[in-house]
Amino acid sequence: MRTKAFDYKKAKEKMRITNPKQLNLKEINTVLVLAPFEVGNMMLCIPALEALKQAVSPLGNITVVTSKKTAGIVEGCKSVSRVIPFNAATAVNAIAEVYKKKYDLMINFTSYKRLSFVFGDLSAAKARVAYEAKEASAIFERVYNLTLHTIDEPQHRLFYYLNLVRFIGANTYDFNPKIWIKEDANKFALHYFEKKGIDCNKPMIGINPTLKDEKKRWSFNKFAQMVSTLRESEGAQVLVFSHKNEKSMLDEFMHITKEKCIHVDVSDYLKLAAISRYLWCFVCNEADYMHIFAPFTNVIAIWGDSDPDNNKPIGPNHEVLQSIDGSADSVPVSTVLDHVRNCF
Structure with a gap:
């Protein structure tokens, strides 16, 4: 009887990711980011997006979900391929846009409970990254398989965002937020x-x-x-x-x-x-x-x-x-x- 050859690729696809070392960012082609909805915080999140863009596949696309008022800022960020504005009026369309596409990686920079569950789950990504929830939740742990423990010491908001992408292997030492003015x-x-x-x-x-x-x-x-x-x-x-x-x-x-x-x-x-x-x-x-x-x-x-x-x-x-x-x-x-x- 002939034995079936081991299919490493299929086995890898089925393997549950529980450690950031299992990720090869150069194999990541599609990323979904749930970004801050506040203007100042969104600006401080840009270096993390730049670091992520440099770390993923050269053909990698980053899609960002953010508030409608901050969407304009994100459109000025060259590392982002697509912006999905979210507010009460656009919620259904935003959810539908995310649902119809499959992502390799999902990163949640926010602490919005409901949106974290919705977009994390809809992303269908094998790797879903977020900071640990302050209150333990079985649903949160089911949705996010890579979580980073927050440090108790105060830190600049820029490093709060940057440390989350460093956790999965992306990094930069250029801390200046850059937006492109058309x-x-x-x-x-x-x-x-x-x-x-x-x-x-x-x-x-x-x-x-x-x-x-x-x-x-x-x-x-x-x-x-x-x-x-x-x-x-x-x-x-x-x-x-x-x-x-x-x-x-x-x-x-x-x-x-x-x-x-x-x-x-x-x-x-x-x-x-x-x-x-x-x-x-x-x-x-x-x-x-x-x-x-x-x-x-x-x-x-x-x-x-x-x-x-x-x-x-x-x-x-x-x-x-x-x-x-x-x-x-x-x-x-x-x-x-x-x-x-x-x-x-």
């Missing part, structure tokens, strides 16, 4: 400046004074003092950036400054990034704009009582200003002005 966004920025009467040859300072958490916010009056000084002594043009849900605070600030600032009424993040390339510097509280603009201009972040090492902007030319008492409003106007002038 030519139409660059043209938009120049057209926008022309429409608003902004001279690109004169000093242009960006600010983000609006923040709902008052403990972390530099006061409107201090921002106004800085604006007045920069306009009078440096001839600077000051551009104000804010979110749609901060309109009442924006109106209050514009009233205090007597409308001497230019409000940037743009919500598309890639267009905002294109505008930020022309800023001499950007002064803000601890908010998501600092991560969006960090690859393109000097960021001066005025910090509250939290540890900046957990969330500070990434890059060599940024400054974090924090007072001894941990109150953002205790940072003197003169200190901020000195750092702004260093960018001139």
Whole structure:
């Protein structure tokens, strides 16, 4: 009787993956990523996506599921082949898109319980990677076969994401988030400046004074003092950036400054990034704009009582200003002005 030859390929396909060493990333062609839904966190996740792209097959495709508001940022990430925006209106279509395709690898960077189960299960990937759930769950353990234990020590969010891909063998030492600004966004920025009467040859300072958490916010009056000084002594043009849900605070600030600032009424993040390339510097509280603009201009972040090492902007030319008492409003106007002038 002839014995059937051992089919190594089939055996490998049936083998349950329980250890990251069983993965050969160069054999991975399709990856599904459940990415952060918050703008700042999405920016800090980009180096992990870049590391993953470099590690998988040269023909490998990375599909990212993220919120509709952050989808534009992900579209500017060259390591991503496809973006699936997810919100209440697109949920059914997003789930259907994931269901109709089979993936070799699924990575979950989030802690969203329901979405973790749904997309992890629908991916049909042999290797599904996530951080260990804080509360043990049989369903979670069934869906995710490769889980990384979270360390108790504080760490920057960028390394929180990067360590998850390092766990399966992908790595990078380039920690700067990179997004590609398309030519139409660059043209938009120049057209926008022309429409608003902004001279690109004169000093242009960006600010983000609006923040709902008052403990972390530099006061409107201090921002106004800085604006007045920069306009009078440096001839600077000051551009104000804010979110749609901060309109009442924006109106209050514009009233205090007597409308001497230019409000940037743009919500598309890639267009905002294109505008930020022309800023001499950007002064803000601890908010998501600092991560969006960090690859393109000097960021001066005025910090509250939290540890900046957990969330500070990434890059060599940024400054974090924090007072001894941990109150953002205790940072003197003169200190901020000195750092702004260093960018001139």
